[in-house]
Amino acid sequence: MVSALGNAGAPIATAFAVLEAGWHTTEVGYVTAARTVPLVVLMLIGGAVADRWPRHVVMVSANVFNAVSQAVLAALVLIGHPPLWALLVLSAAGGAGQAFYTPAAEGVILQAVPPEHSSKAISVFKMGLNGSQIGGAALGGLLTAVAGPGWVLALDAGCFAVAALMRTGLVQVGERKSSGESLVHELRVGWREFISRRWLWAIVVQFSLMNACVLAVEAVYGPVVAKQRMGGAGAWGTAMAALSIGMVLSAVLMARWQPRRVLLVGNGGVFLFGLPALTLALRLPLPAVVVAMFLSGVGVTVFVVGWLVTLRQEIPEELLSRISAYDGFGSFALMPAGTALAGPVANALGLSGALWACALTCLGLAAAVLLVPEVRQLERKVPEARSKTPEPEPATSG
Structure with a gap:
């Protein structure tokens, strides 16, 4: 929740930092793509590392x-007119860190939740996470408009530091032993599974294409349209906040609703993404865009809860981070192309x-x-209505 608070406003701030430095849609796409390239390239290594060492x-x-x-990125933006190469390099560094964080985080979440309580636990987790994103997106848009994007990026850096300090209190219960095999071997095992x-x-595969389109809209086209005819960063921050509100409110529903066919219901939420x-x-006008973003947020949570419940049910615990890494690798694979090509596509098609x-x-x-x-x-497979007293959890906070 703490890291999401700052990170929700960072994409808005980065996009407007590029625009305020005098560049245009194409450069916004390049900077966004620079973050996703290392995220894709290093994701599989991050998953294997998280299955070998304490997550x-x-x-x-x-x-x-x-x-x-x-x-460092915040400092350069605050100084004024950072060079494009520096924005590209520092965006790439952010993606590299996320490539190791994401598989480990998903493994910790799924590892700590007994299968019979997975829907409720994941829904509550999503409520907290998305609640912080509401504030982060709204605050990010407001601060970008009032104080400039550099201060939003500085807030993001501070949130990451606080989150790191808080996570030092996590304790691994039980000893996790490496198989002794190489990373390449463990990646092959994960691929077979x-x-x-x-x-x-x-x-x-579906989300490989889907995410490229969604990110192009949220990180490139949306900020450009907002600047052209909606009043700028504050308007797009409001729209992004509506997305998070939709995620939170639908998480309340998903904590109580336990659909039998979880993937079918989850994919129903995907129809709202466009x-x-x-x-x-x-x-x-902006109110209609805000409503659309809200409904898209509902779809995100409906899908994510169904997806994580299915992974917890179908994937062995020792493979969770590797499978999450293959999931992330495939889902993010075309995101760099989607954002890098957003400008040229807009030039060609309008x-x-x-x-x-x-x-x-x-x-x-x-x-x-x-x-x-x-x-x-x-x-x-495990209806929550029939759940019994869970076994001791494999990870706790201390």
Whole structure:
């Protein structure tokens, strides 16, 4: 929650830092892509590392690295007119830290939750996380408009540092032993497990394309449209806050609702992902964009809870971080291309045409994945209504 508070405003601040330095849509896309390239390239290594060593130690190390890189970025922006190469390098550093943090974090969350309580625990976790993102997005947009993007980036660096300090209190219960095999061998094991589950790789392929479109809208097209006709950073910060509000309120629903076919229901939420691009393409006013972002946030939580419940149910604990890494690697693979090409695509099709392409791609992908039988048929194995006293959890906070 603490790290998300600052990180929610950082993409808005970074985009407007690029624009205020005199660059345009293409450069915003390049800087965003610079963060996602190392995130994709290093994600598999991060997953293997998190399955070999204590996951909370990996998380703390990644937080410290991100705190330093964001602090340097904030300093350059505050000084004024940072060179484009520095923005690219420091954005890439942030992505590298996230590549090690994400698989470790997902492994810790799923490891600590008994299967019979997974839906409620994940929903409560999402409520807290997204609640902090509401404040972070709103504060980020406001601070960017009032004080400038450098102060938002400085806040992000401070949040990473505080989160790292707090996570030093996590304690590993039980000894986790390395298999003694090489990282390459363990990645091969993870790949065999990943490719053997059709529902798993089908949804990852779906999100490989989906995330490229969604990130292009949220990190490139949205800020550009906001600056052109909605009043600037504050307007887009409000829209991003609406996204997080939708995530929080739907988490309350998902904590109580335990659908039997978790993947089918989760993919229903994916149909809402294209709404923000659609409203921007139609040149609708800010209130309509805010509503679309809210509904998209509802879809995100409905999908994420179903997805994490399925992973907790279907994937062995010792493989959680590697499978999460393959999931992240595939899901993020095209994000650098999506943001890097956002400017050229908008130049070729027009901004409205690029937004229409993103909206229709999201809708088509949500429909296409329903052709996979396991997505429609995979069922929850442990109904929470029948849950018993859980076994002692493998990780606690101290």
